[in-house]
Amino acid sequence: MTFTPKIGVYVCHCGINIAATVDIKAVTEFSKELPGVVVSRDYTYMCSDPGQALIKKDILEQGLNRVVVASCSPRMHEPTFRAAVVDAGLNPYCFEMANIREQCAWVHSNESATTLKAMQLVASSVAKAAYLEPLEIRQVAVVPAALVIGGGMAGLQSALDIAEAGFQVTLVERSDRLGGHAAQLHRTFPTLQPVTEMLSPLIEQVSTHPRIRVMIGAQVDSVSGYVGNFRVQVQTGQGEVSISAGAIIVATGFEVFDARKRPELGYGSYPEVITTLDFERMAASGQISLNGRQPSRVAFIQCVGSRDRVVGNSYCSRVCCMVTARQAQLVQQLLPQAQVNVFYMDVRAYGNGFEEFYDDVRESGVIYRRGNPSEIVRRGDRVVVRAEDTLLGESVEVEADLVVLAVGMVPRLDAGDTAGLLKLSRSADGFFLEAHPKLRPVDTAVAGVYLAGCCQGPKDIAESIAQARAAASAAMIPLMRGQVQVEAATSFIDEDLCAGCGQCAEVCAFTALSLHPVRGVMTVNPVLCQGCGACSVACPSGAINVHHFTFEQFMAQIGALIGELELPVALPDVEMAPVQG
Amino acid sequence: MLQIESRQFSKEHGLFACIQCGKCTGGCPMALKTKLNPRMLIYRMLVAGDGFNLEGREELWDCTTCSTCYSRCPKQVNPMEAVIALRSAIVEKGRVHPNVKTALESTFRHGNPLTMPREDRGKWVEDLEVKRMADGAEYLYFVGCSPSYDPRVQHVARAIVRLFQQGGVDFGILAEEESCCGSEVRRLGEAGLFEMIAEENQELFKGVGAGKLFTTSPHCFNTFKNDYPGNGIQVQHYTQVLAGLVEQRALEFSKKVEKTVTYHDPCYLGKHNNIFDEPRDVLRGIPGVKLVEMDRSRQKSLCCEGGGGRMWLEGTNPGTRLAQWRVQEALDTGADILATACPFCLVTLDEAVKHLNAQDRLRVMDVAEIAVQAL
Numbered sequence: 001m002t003f004t005p006k007i008g009v010y011v012c013h014c015g016i017n018i019a020a021t022v023d024i025k026a027v028t029e030f031s032k033e034l035p036g037v038v039v040s041r042d043y044t045y046m047c048s049d050p051g052q053a054l055i056k057k058d059i060l061e062q063g064l065n066r067v068v069v070a071s072c073s074p075r076m077h078e079p080t081f082r083a084a085v086v087d088a089g090l091n092p093y094c095f096e097m098a099n100i101r102e103q104c105a106w107v108h109s110n111e112s113a114t115t116l117k118a119m120q121l122v123a124s125s126v127a128k129a130a131y132l133e134p135l136e137i138r139q140v141a142v143v144p145a146a147l148v149i150g151g152g153m154a155g156l157q158s159a160l161d162i163a164e165a166g167f168q169v170t171l172v173e174r175s176d177r178l179g180g181h182a183a184q185l186h187r188t189f190p191t192l193q194p195v196t197e198m199l200s201p202l203i204e205q206v207s208t209h210p211r212i213r214v215m216i217g218a219q220v221d222s223v224s225g226y227v228g229n230f231r232v233q234v235q236t237g238q239g240e241v242s243i244s245a246g247a248i249i250v251a252t253g254f255e256v257f258d259a260r261k262r263p264e265l266g267y268g269s270y271p272e273v274i275t276t277l278d279f280e281r282m283a284a285s286g287q288i289s290l291n292g293r294q295p296s297r298v299a300f301i302q303c304v305g306s307r308d309r310v311v312g313n314s315y316c317s318r319v320c321c322m323v324t325a326r327q328a329q330l331v332q333q334l335l336p337q338a339q340v341n342v343f344y345m346d347v348r349a350y351g352n353g354f355e356e357f358y359d360d361v362r363e364s365g366v367i368y369r370r371g372n373p374s375e376i377v378r379r380g381d382r383v384v385v386r387a388e389d390t391l392l393g394e395s396v397e398v399e400a401d402l403v404v405l406a407v408g409m410v411p412r413l414d415a416g417d418t419a420g421l422l423k424l425s426r427s428a429d430g431f432f433l434e435a436h437p438k439l440r441p442v443d444t445a446v447a448g449v450y451l452a453g454c455c456q457g458p459k460d461i462a463e464s465i466a467q468a469r470a471a472a473s474a475a476m477i478p479l480m481r482g483q484v485q486v487e488a489a490t491s492f493i494d495e496d497l498c499a500g501c502g503q504c505a506e507v508c509a510f511t512a513l514s515l516h517p518v519r520g521v522m523t524v525n526p527v528l529c530q531g532c533g534a535c536s537v538a539c540p541s542g543a544i545n546v547h548h549f550t551f552e553q554f555m556a557q558i559g560a561l562i563g564e565l566e567l568p569v570a571l572p573d574v575e576m577a578p579v580q581g
Numbered sequence: 582m583l584q585i586e587s588r589q590f591s592k593e594h595g596l597f598a599c600i601q602c603g604k605c606t607g608g609c610p611m612a613l614k615t616k617l618n619p620r621m622l623i624y625r626m627l628v629a630g631d632g633f634n635l636e637g638r639e640e641l642w643d644c645t646t647c648s649t650c651y652s653r654c655p656k657q658v659n660p661m662e663a664v665i666a667l668r669s670a671i672v673e674k675g676r677v678h679p680n681v682k683t684a685l686e687s688t689f690r691h692g693n694p695l696t697m698p699r700e701d702r703g704k705w706v707e708d709l710e711v712k713r714m715a716d717g718a719e720y721l722y723f724v725g726c727s728p729s730y731d732p733r734v735q736h737v738a739r740a741i742v743r744l745f746q747q748g749g750v751d752f753g754i755l756a757e758e759e760s761c762c763g764s765e766v767r768r769l770g771e772a773g774l775f776e777m778i779a780e781e782n783q784e785l786f787k788g789v790g791a792g793k794l795f796t797t798s799p800h801c802f803n804t805f806k807n808d809y810p811g812n813g814i815q816v817q818h819y820t821q822v823l824a825g826l827v828e829q830r831a832l833e834f835s836k837k838v839e840k841t842v843t844y845h846d847p848c849y850l851g852k853h854n855n856i857f858d859e860p861r862d863v864l865r866g867i868p869g870v871k872l873v874e875m876d877r878s879r880q881k882s883l884c885c886e887g888g889g890g891r892m893w894l895e896g897t898n899p900g901t902r903l904a905q906w907r908v909q910e911a912l913d914t915g916a917d918i919l920a921t922a923c924p925f926c927l928v929t930l931d932e933a934v935k936h937l938n939a940q941d942r943l944r945v946m947d948v949a950e951i952a953v954q955a956l
Binding site: 264303308310370371374375378387388389393396 | 600601602603604605606607608609612613618620621649652653654655656657876877879880881
């Protein structure tokens with residue numbers, strides 16, 4: 001029996017988002033004449049309940065077998081409309097979207113060419129819809145265990161949460177101890193609680209937890225698989241270990257900015273110039289002193305390596321303002337006679353209790369001077385901070401016998417390697433990139449891989465813990481569900497055309513292709529395949545197609561765009577810009 | 582009224598990126614002794630609305646264009662270039678300082694700012710066997726104005742000639758064909774004249790088939806490298822070529838120079854172009870030389886106050902010259918020789934040594950002059 005497409009077309013006004021520049025009625029009328037279309041309607045908001053009801057009603061009453069919605073980007077509402085057609089008994093892959101908002105109405109002015117373009121986009125989607133095929137959606141069982149990479153505050157907390165919920169956790173830490181950078185800190189801000197009071201119990205709980213396996217001095221060598229079924233090779237002191245995990249949390253942390261990249265500040269050449277991290281060690285010893293001498297003039301300098309485009313760190317490191325405030329206060333308390341100056345550009349006291357803490361610090365006698373020092377030079381047995389006090393509008397030279405540079409946080413040097421292992425994206429500043437800055441702050445673009453702590457950007461302890469717990473919760477969604485859906489729009493091989501050359505396997509980022517040992521052709525593991533299409537492009541014999549994006553579907557779509565189509569009005573002559581080579 | 586359209590100006594010069602942190606001014610060597618305050622200048626420009634009055638802003642002529650401000654700015658704003666552009670706005674209105682006027686006119690007429698006759702430009706080399714570039718050579722040696730005319734700096738050019746001939750470098754000069762590079766002209770705000778000079782020089786270089794070029798002065802070097810439109814010519818400062826000769830042992834030093842030497846980084850070599858190591862490599866390669874560093878070295882080097890047209894302008898505070906502070910810093914190291922690699926630094930530092938009556942304790946020499954003693 002030959003298949004006869006019965007296509008419904010639904011044109012959305014999106015309020016006035018589309019209707020202001022596109023003649024909706026004309027597009028609706030136009031699409032009624034397209035091959036295979038049996039019904040065409042328009043509505044103010046197609047994504048609304050009444051809008052969806054229109055579609056469902058037509059499917060049931062008019063026996064539609066393909067649906068096209070002309071509205072916004074599929075990133076916005078494809079899931080909505082897929083769910084609607086499924087509700088009415090269609091396969092979700094029998095649905096196609098024409099983006100006449102972002103790709104048309106929003107970027108063109110109100111003229112006839114805009115409506116014509118909308119018509120072409122609809123015609124193109126309708127042409128593809130006639131060739132759409134229902135696809136089977138698979139479910140795969142999930143390994144009920146998680147891998148946490150990194151044993152700092154964030155990694156420890158994520159591991160603990162997931163284990164407490166009843167799942168097995170492997171925690172891999174590269175160095176030979178747990179605790180990360182927090183282990184080097186003296187006290188927190190603004191509560192001044194000793195860090196060890198929080199960190200030690202956490203390490204203890206993780207180390208002794210029956211469901212957590214801690215591997216220190218270990219590193220992840222390779223990761224394969226997909227959400228629910230990751231296979232991870234870990235290099236340990238005792239050799240290579242294989243781990244299966246349903247979800248992975250990346251909590252690899254940060255590095256401290258190397259202040260020698262701003263040589264004019266003299267770090268590394270003047271012993272009087274130290275970093276905030278050096279100061280923590282000094283504070284932990286209980287003595288503020290340099291070469292056995294107590295400083296009488298102490299200068300703190302903010303924003304070293306942060307908010308600095310020249311060293312490649314445009315961002316604010318967020319913690320330094322409060323770290324400096326706490327350290328300056330400590331100096332003032334331990335050495336009441338000392339003159340303590342904090343040089344700042346802006347004081348960012350955004351967190352709970354931060355502004356109040358900043359008030360306390362100033363009231364303890366610490367002087368805040370606005371101006372970011374330009375250089376530090378030696379004068380006798382002291383160093384001189386050269387700056388402009390921008391509130392006075394005067395150049396100043398402030399002598400000091402201890403200068404503390406508030407060094408920012410930077411991505412780890414090996415962040416590129418980690419990103420490569422897990423196929424993570426990185427933001428412009430080099431930290432790992434979350435899937436969405438607002439709505440998916442702990443997810444990554446890779447399903448089943450989540451971010452926690454400073455590997456995603458500078459954070460204080462409270463924020464790291466919050467993100468760690470969020471990442472643990474997100475990771476537990478697939479673990480608890482026990483099954484995951486895998487993408488149905490995967491590639492498939494025409495075995496008559498395949499020569500088994502393997503070029504597809506070379507370009508596949510998901511190791512989804514392999515040579516069949518008997519048949520001598522390539523085979524696709526549909527569970528690993530993400531449907532990116534790279535193999536299809538690489539194949540010299542055109543043997544690889546991608547479901548839902550087949551050659552046939554594409555050609556129909558392109559054919560409709562390049563003019564085998566009768567438009568109601570002639571397109572105005574538009575001069576094309578030459579292609580930049 | 583010397584009014585400029587400040588909004589437009591701020592946009593063109595990226596001043597809206599400024600966060601008023603004061604790093605430019607904190608590091609500015611002139612800010613401590615004059616009214617020049619790059620940060621506040623930018624702020625006044627930003628808050629001025631549409632029009633900013635340049636009348637009475639004498640401090641614009643204090644800037645030595647040392648580029649400390651730009652090298653420190655965390656937002657990549659360039660106050661120095663803004664100052665140069667503001668000078669241009671003043672010069673455009675015909676308001677030029679008499680000394681500057683003479684220098685600019687001389688550059689226009691004679692191809693040098695020193696009011697020296699053009700035909701005398703090659704005189705320094707008359708007793709030396711030096712190829713003319715027109716006869717074909719691998720390198721063009723662009724000598725520069727003061728090395729051509731100033732007897733003190735001619736000594737440096739002669740040293741370079743000897744060193745490079747000994748090292749087997751195939752180079753030629755332009756002699757009386759050579760004309761000012763225009764670096765100081767541009768920094769004095771004469772943008773139009775600079776453009777003309779640059780065009781003529783480009784033609785000249787093309788005409789003699791120059792593929793590689795080295796200069797005596799970091800100022801010429803910088804302007805060819807960074808101010809001229811790209812022309813495919815490889816531009817180097819002579820210390821870069823010389824360091825290569827020393828490293829590859831194309832140049833062998835046979836004598837010892839038993840001296841303690843401290844090196845002053847010229848702004849246009851160091852801060853402008855990040856060339857810190859090559860001159861030091863040459864000095865370290867000279868047998869007997871003990872190289873000591875001043876506290877303010879490399880990125881922190883203190884400007885001698887000779888750049889940005891300051892060879893012709895007193896500035897608003899002619900009192901203590903930066904070069905005098907600098908010489909004092911050199912004296913503090915106990916060095917016998919204060920080495921540098923820039924004609925302007927050489928002259929200003931020399932003068933400062935005389936001013937401080939320190940001739941018996943410290944000699945100012947160019948790196949090439951020290952190296953040539955070891956041949």
